């Protein structure tokens with residue numbers, strides 16, 4: 149039996165758990181990180197193929213952790229975003245030049261971000277990483293929370309639970325959580341296309357669900373590539389997944405048109421049933437939740453991880469402040485600070501993405517048409533457009549200083 153005592157234990161070495169560990173360890177706080185899996189330490193041809201749209205704010209956070217240089221080798225800057233309702237001729241376009249010289253964000257495949265984070269975890273002192281260790285329970289008394297897994301027991305003043313959208317640890321608390329299904333499955337796969345994307349991301353709203361093509365770096369052979377995220381009802385997804393490659397590619401071509409020239413599927417298709425989750429309160433005693441465990445949203449706006457990183461920034465900022473003055477990091481007033489700072493962002497993003505999905509899939513034509521008109525209206529009101537861009541780039545609202553200083557604009 150491995151037994152450890154630590155001030156902070158973190159469960160989950162996904163992007164949120166890994167970033168929490170790095171932020172705290174770099175500030176001098178020793179942490180024990182526990183994950184049921186092992187490190188991702190090489191490029192895998194068949195990883196989950198999810199592509200993250202990282203906001204400028206998240207990029208700055210990764211810079212301040214010292215890992216953006218490695219991640220950026222695989223990242224494609226987003227220069228423009230083009231959004232339209234299917235059948236409409238009035239798109240809404242966001243151009244980075246309207247706000248400054250920085251791109252709107254960058255697209256990076258999940259495995260490159262995770263691999264870089266895992267390499268950095270292994271190289272950072274103050275981090276003890278218990279791999280292939282599945283946590284089964286967390287119990288609490290006045291002074292400690294005790295994490296137990298097979299042959300492992302870790303006593304900590306605070307346990308950060310970053311165990312993902314289907315968090316089993318959340319179920320062990322009395323904390324109220326809302327969970328729902330979107331009745332949609334996202335099909336995610338890499339594409340190659342004839343014409344360069346020039347850093348454009350495209351999103352088409354259809355009554356079945358959103359269809360997005362996100363720009364990726366050209367391959368080493370100079371092929372132009374993008375990533376598809378197409379959300380559709382489950383039965384339609386089944387049908388699309390069963391099509392042979394050629395027919396699937398033709399279906400995409402028919403849907404998207406000729407903007408990128410000839411489009412072709414370039415690898416396995418992955419599918420993700422889409423669900424939402426929202427915790428009312430983010431902590432109970434000495435257990436605090438972060439990332440998708442607190443709030444899982446629809447990928448329509450590509451903001452799930454960005455939101456989680458803002459939360460981690462707030463949480464770590466409160467913890468570092470408390471530890472600096474010798475306070476117990478499991479004190480409720482410290483965790484309350486995080487909750488109060490992050491909860492409004494979560495409500496706004498969860499509500500906003502939910503609303504977008506529901507409006508564009510409405511069976512009522514007039515509602516969809518009004519939303520389509522709404523895109524055209526935003527296009528014509530520059531201050532409103534800039535506000536949308538600032539939200540997507542993570543520039544709106546308060547920003548914890550651990551996430552690093554944003555460049556002046």
Ligand SMILES: Cc1cc2nc3c(=O)[nH]c(=O)nc-3n(C[C@H](O)[C@H](O)[C@H](O)COP(=O)(O)OP(=O)(O)OC[C@H]3O[C@@H](n4cnc5c(N)ncnc54)[C@H](O)[C@@H]3O)c2cc1C
Pocket residue numbers: 159160161162163164165182183184185198199200201202281282283284310311312313316334336377420438439440441447449450451452453454455456
């Ligand atoms: C199709 C799709 C597209 C997306 N696109 C975007 C996008 O463009 N931009 C964006 O910002 N977000 C996007 N997201 C959201 C993003 O994927 C999530 O927000 C992010 O992965 C959440 O990270 P996390 O660390 O909280 O959880 P996870 O990545 O789920 O990590 C949880 C970790 O906990 C570990 N774990 C779980 N249970 C235990 C246990 N009992 N014991 C030990 N370890 C445990 C797991 O092994 C895992 O390593 C997308 C999501 C989907 C489904």
